[in-house]
Amino acid sequence: MSRTQDELGLLLSRTYLSLKRETSRMLQQFELTPEQFSLIAELDKQDNITQKELADLTEREQTTVTKIVDKLVKKGLVTRGHDPHDRRAIRLQITAEGRDLVKDIKPKIEEIENHAYLGFHQKDIELLHTLIRKLHQNLQ
Amino acid sequence: MSRTQDELGLLLSRTYLSLKRETSRMLQQFELTPEQFSLIAELDKQDNITQKELADLTEREQTTVTKIVDKLVKKGLVTRGHDPHDRRAIRLQITAEGRDLVKDIKPKIEEIENHAYLGFHQKDIELLHTLIRKLHQNLQ
């Protein structure tokens, strides 16, 4: 079954690395990495979640999230609070400074995405999202 | 322009990390990382290319490729040869052992991809590839 010449892994990694590099360069002025931005952007959407939940949302291991959150706390963008009902768990709060930063960065992320979507119809974008989401589900 | 709820970066990184993790677990029995496999698979397709060309093909910086090739050479899967016409350049050759390894691994990679494509029609797969390739081009 030679469906097309290129493997999924190669296609995905090339595209992911390109997007990540471009995002990384844009984020230098904010002294953030794409991964750090990804986590505070998620906390901006859903505050007061546990590290475990944040790991699941962003498809990373808890251990990875621990280390990135360490850096976000050091930068004053996130605080760690205890869960009153589960003393093992840590709940994360985004600070006002964190929210401001996300607000500043979001339009610049959109610029990059708009450029990536050059020549795409709205239908193409929706289809692409649907297919990628389905891929992701199958890989769970 | 709020096209859909999820950002491209989040979708892409989640899916990429999932696929990479599953591939990584499969490759443990071969003592290879997904990135190492990716490079020798590319060399299996096109032998005797320079590190620069390999970097471009896989969308990585030359510096990253240098380091992964170091490991492949140590494992005896790749050799470095000099370019007779350009003494700066290094040309890479995959060894017989390297080719055998790629041959063994390829069907297992296809298994993972087939699982990822569960519920996809052939048309969906082709469309997905076309859209991702277009994304990648726009990001160049």
Place this chain on the structure above:
DNA sequence: CTCAAATAGTTGCACATGCAAGTATATTAC
């Protein structure tokens, strides 16, 4: 209730990543 298993989190390791700065060679400008 008690003890085993599961869960949330952390730390140490090896590897991937890319930028900055370096060397060596090739190309281009004049």
Place this chain on the structure above:
DNA sequence: GTAATATACTTGCATGTGCAACTATTTGAG
């Protein structure tokens, strides 16, 4: 032909990644 620029590659650094092994707490089986 020589000097400036570009190119191929390498090394050092900081960060992200996930597995293994660890602690602390909660859940569940009996």
